[in-house]
Amino acid sequence: MRTLSDTARxxxxxxxxxWSILFIVAPMIFVAYYAFTDKSGAFSLANIQALPDYANVxxxxxxxxxxxxLICFIIAYPLALxxxxxxENTQRTLIMLIMLPMWMSFLIRTYAWLCLLQDNxxxxxxxxxxxxxxxxxxxxxxxxxxxxVYNYLPYMIVPLYNVLxxxxxxxLEASHDLGANGAQSLLRVTLPxxxxxxxxxxxxxxxxxxxxxxxxxxxxxxxxxxxxxVIEQQFQSYYNYNMxxxxxxxxxxxxxxxxxxxxxxxxxxxxVVV
Amino acid sequence: MKEIKKQxxxxxxxxxxxxxxxxxxxxxxxxxxxxxxxxxxxLVLLFLYAPMLVMVVFSFNGGxxxxxxxxxxSLQWYRExxxxxRLIGAVRNTxxxxxxxxxxxxxxxxxxxxxxxxxxxxLSRGAILAATDIPMMAPDIVTGISMMLLFIxxxxxxxxxxxxxxxxxLIAHVTFCLPYVILSVLPRLRQIDRHLAEAAQDLGCTPxxxxxxxxxxxxxxxxxxxxxxxxxxxxxxxxxSYFTKGASFQxxxxxxxxxxxxxxxxxxFALSTLIFVGIFVLLLLTNxxxxxxxxxLQGAKK
Numbered sequence: 001m002r003t004l005s006d007t008a009r010x011x012x013x014x015x016x017x018x019w020s021i022l023f024i025v026a027p028m029i030f031v032a033y034y035a036f037t038d039k040s041g042a043f044s045l046a047n048i049q050a051l052p053d054y055a056n057v058x059x060x061x062x063x064x065x066x067x068x069x070l071i072c073f074i075i076a077y078p079l080a081l082x083x084x085x086x087x088e089n090t091q092r093t094l095i096m097l098i099m100l101p102m103w104m105s106f107l108i109r110t111y112a113w114l115c116l117l118q119d120n121x122x123x124x125x126x127x128x129x130x131x132x133x134x135x136x137x138x139x140x141x142x143x144x145x146x147x148x149v150y151n152y153l154p155y156m157i158v159p160l161y162n163v164l165x166x167x168x169x170x171x172l173e174a175s176h177d178l179g180a181n182g183a184q185s186l187l188r189v190t191l192p193x194x195x196x197x198x199x200x201x202x203x204x205x206x207x208x209x210x211x212x213x214x215x216x217x218x219x220x221x222x223x224x225x226x227x228x229x230v231i232e233q234q235f236q237s238y239y240n241y242n243m244x245x246x247x248x249x250x251x252x253x254x255x256x257x258x259x260x261x262x263x264x265x266x267x268x269x270x271x272v273v274v
Numbered sequence: 275m276k277e278i279k280k281q282x283x284x285x286x287x288x289x290x291x292x293x294x295x296x297x298x299x300x301x302x303x304x305x306x307x308x309x310x311x312x313x314x315x316x317l318v319l320l321f322l323y324a325p326m327l328v329m330v331v332f333s334f335n336g337g338x339x340x341x342x343x344x345x346x347x348s349l350q351w352y353r354e355x356x357x358x359x360r361l362i363g364a365v366r367n368t369x370x371x372x373x374x375x376x377x378x379x380x381x382x383x384x385x386x387x388x389x390x391x392x393x394x395x396x397l398s399r400g401a402i403l404a405a406t407d408i409p410m411m412a413p414d415i416v417t418g419i420s421m422m423l424l425f426i427x428x429x430x431x432x433x434x435x436x437x438x439x440x441x442x443x444l445i446a447h448v449t450f451c452l453p454y455v456i457l458s459v460l461p462r463l464r465q466i467d468r469h470l471a472e473a474a475q476d477l478g479c480t481p482x483x484x485x486x487x488x489x490x491x492x493x494x495x496x497x498x499x500x501x502x503x504x505x506x507x508x509x510x511x512x513x514x515s516y517f518t519k520g521a522s523f524q525x526x527x528x529x530x531x532x533x534x535x536x537x538x539x540x541x542x543f544a545l546s547t548l549i550f551v552g553i554f555v556l557l558l559l560t561n562x563x564x565x566x567x568x569x570x571l572q573g574a575k576k
Contacts, residue, residue, distance in 0.1 A: 008481060009389045013402075016386030016452065020405045023449045027420030028408065034423050079318050082311030089565075094315060096557055101322050103553045105527055107512055108546040111534045112325030115332070122328060153322065211413035214512070218534065228415050235419055235517060245423060248416050255413060 031252070034245035047246035054230060054247060061227040062254070064141065065209035068148035072156040072205045073198070075149070080160035080197075081190075084167070095161060102154045110147055110218050117143055117219075139220050147215040148205075155204035163197030164190070199262045207255055227251055326550060333543035351544035361545065364529040368509060371440075371525060375447035376504035382448070383455030383504075384497055388489070390456070391463040406453045414450075418517030421446045425518065439520030446518040447511065451504035458503060462496035463489070 038044040083091055101109060116122045117137040124134040137143055167190060175185040213228030225233075227247065234244030336346030355361055386402075393399045409417055421442070429437030466489060474484040490497075512527035519528055533539045 005481065009392060012385040013389035013393075015382045016389075016456075017402065019382060019449070019452065020402065023421065023424070023445060024405050024408050027417075027424040028412075030423040030427060031416070031420045075318060078314060082315050085311060092561070094319075096561055097319060098322065100554065100557060101326065103506070103510070103557075104326070104546060104550060105510060105512065105530060107527060107530045107534060108329070108542060108549075109325055111542065112329045112546075114534075116325065116328055150321070150325070153318075207411075207413050211415045213415065214531070231415055231419060235422065241423060241426065244419060248419055252412065252416050255411075259411065 031245045031248055034242050035249045036246075038242060044242075047242050050243065051246060051250060054227070057225055057230055058227055058250070058254075060224070061210050064145055064226065065148065065206055068145050068152070068209045069156075069202055069205045071145070071149050072153050073201065075153060076156040076160050076201065077198075079157055080164045083157075083161050084164040091165065095158070098154050098157055106151050107214060109151060110215050113143075113147060113150060114138065114218050117146075139223055141220075141224060143219040144216050144224055144226075147219040148209045148212065151215060152205040152208055155208075156201040159197045159200040159204065160194060161197075163194045167193050195265060199265050203259060203262050206258065210255070211251060329543045330547050330550070332540055333547040335540060338540070351540045352548075354541050355544045355548070358541070360524075361526075361529060361541075364524050364526045367523060368525040368527070371444060371447060371523075372505050372508035375444055375451055375508045376501050378444075378448045379451035379455050379504045380497060380501040383452050383500060384459050384493075386452075387456050387459035387463060388485070390460060406456055409450045410453045410457075414511075414513035415517075417450060418446070418514040421449065421514070422517040436520065438518060440523040442518045442520065443515055443523060443525075446514050447508045450511070450514055451507055454503045454507065455497075455500035458500035459493060459496050462493045466492045 035047055036043060036045070038046060083094055086094070114121075118124070119134065119136060119138065121138070123137070127134055171189055171193070172185055175189045180188065210226075211228045212226060213232040216224055216226040216229055231244050231247050231251070234240045234247065333351055334347055334349070336348040336350070390399065390402065412420075422438070425437050425442045429435060470488045470492075471481075471484045474488045475481065479487060510527065512531060515525055515528055516531065519525075524532075530542060530545075533542050
């Protein structure tokens with residue numbers, strides 16, 4: 001729009017410009033600043049050198065969130081395919097039903113699972129009634145992963161559904177006419193076409209999973225700590241901001257790298273690059 | 275074309291008993307392929323709703339436990355919630371914060387989107403858009419601690435130790451809401467015909483008036499979407515609030531966090547059932563409104 005003068009443009013963008021420099025860019029610089037200084041504010045590499053102590057926790061976080069992301073994908077992909085094949089009104093209602101739990105606080109959703117899985121919880125209560133021995137479920141890696149899968153599953157379903165519902169049906173007919181069976185069509189037509197959705201689904205599940213602290217805290221009653229727990233403790237219990245900043249810096253870099261990898265897969269409008 | 279199809283089908287048609295068998299098989303196949311998606315969808319929905327169900331059932335439970343059913347219907351947890359001035363205060367705080375944060379973010383974000391829309395593609399525009407991406411890409415915990423560090427540093431400069439409180443939380447909420455407003459409004463502005471505003475000015479409007487009369491009404495629904503998104507994000511946020519909160523100002527998610535630290539608290543279930551029902555009704559209404567407007571559109575087309 002040539003109608004907007006330079007002054008007007010400057011005045012309109014000024015508040016956001018100031019805001020984003022002060023509260024988006026500056027905080028990120030402070031993370032790096034705190035990571036490389038000690039309590040007195042002097043330059044120090046002590047925090048970075050202490051990072052290997054957390055390699056265990058870091059490895060566990062990556063591993064658990066990879067598994068959680070994988071499980072989400074395995075559950076969500078067939079579901080998104082099912083949804084895409086339904087009538088349009090049904091699709092809309094079901095997507096609404098799938099998104100509805102996302103509107104609830106994840107604190108409450110996780111807490112409800114805690115009540116189900118506890119040693120003297122609801123599921124064990126039922127098992128007792130039908131005279132079966134009780135199961136130990138809480139405080140296991142499985143419980144933490146279940147918490148992540150449950151909380152972030154809709155984040156996988158929605159992007160997958162979005163791409164799959166837009167796949168041109170005539171392409172599938174064409175592949176069928178050319179002699180492909182169902183599995184071949186799925187692998188060579190549907191799957192490549194849905195890559196952008198897969199990539200965004202993976203990012204949307206992986207990033208919150210790897211950085212969670214509440215879910216692991218509740219589902220393991222504080223015994224299995226993830227990278228998020230360690231950061232939270234440094235900031236809210238030990239008040240060691242410098243160490244916390246150093247760990248956050250590593251987390252941030254790991255996430256950026258994984259995002260860049262994800263982007264590579266969906267370059268050129270979703271065609272496979274590998 | 276039709277002929278080719280006919281030939282194909284003729285060739286493929288087997289005769290007699292074999293034919294019948296195949297037809298039966300095909301029918302069974304289609305029935306299975308129609309039923310199994312429904313079963314699978316139902317199973318996933320069951321998984322998603324099982325904890326919600328537990329929550330609703332136990333919110334009406336007479337006993338003190340949140341794991342053992344007492345089988346006496348009771349509203350005691352709802353009563354306890356409405357009698358708790360702490361929780362009611364937290365609800366009020368959450369609403370005030372969300373309203374203020376989304377209003378500020380909508381004004382600043384819309385202005386920025388209008389400016390960015392007319393900006394030539396250059397380095398500074400790219401830098402602004404990249405900065406806008408940061409809060410969306412960074413995990414909440416990193417956004418939270420980075421703001422906490424900034425506030426603590428600023429507090430050190432100002433000589434105030436207890437700097438965290440309502441203002442810092444408001445700043446944090448506006449910050450994580452802004453990208454959603456911008457990324458909701460900017461694409462819509464792209465779609466608006468630029469000549470419209472020019473025409474308005476040719477007909478004697480000032481640039482400001484041209485914006486208000488032409489651009490604003492066209493972009494209104496996108497601005498509203500951005501504002502609503504910001505509002506709900508702010509309502510729901512726990513992680514960023516957790517790192518920027520002060521002792522004096524508690525929101526509902528923070529209050530829930532404190533409550534879930536203690537072992538037995540069915541009040542939480544009463545509270546979440548209320549939230550759940552509220553959201554459900556709201557979504558049903560929007561869905562219904564959308565379906566109605568779709569019908570109207572279809573009617574108009576006919």
